[in-house]
Amino acid sequence: MNERDKLVLIKGEDKTKDMHSLRYDGGKYFIKFKGTDREYGYAYSNVEVKKANIIYELKNNNRISLINILNVSVKLPS
Known part of the structure; x- marks a missing residue:
């Protein structure tokens, strides 16, 4: 995946x-x-699917990409 x-x-x-x-x-x-062909079933309430990428566009066409971040606080310079 x-x-x-x-x-x-x-x-x-x-x-x-x-x-x-x-x-x-x-x-x-x-x-x-x-490593397995078996499929496992999970109740909806036990699985969370989230968008993984967070991309911040910065000045001068620079980017920051945060991957697999659950909770983050980012302070960017002004």
């Missing part, structure tokens, strides 16, 4: 790096982990 696109938490724990695929169907998430 591309960690730059999504952050996947299962019961609050980041499992993105361990995952091969993710799909949602009928109120449940179905996840295949790397």
Whole structure:
């Protein structure tokens, strides 16, 4: 799974790096982990899927990209 696109938490724990695929169907998430063909079902309430990238555009066309950040406070110079 591309960690730059999504952050996947299962019961609050980041499992993105361990995952091969993710799909949602009928109120449940179905996840295949790397190294296995088995698909595991998880209740919707146990899985959080978040956008992983936060890109800040700075002066002079510079960028800062934060990947897999859950809670962050950034103070940029004015």
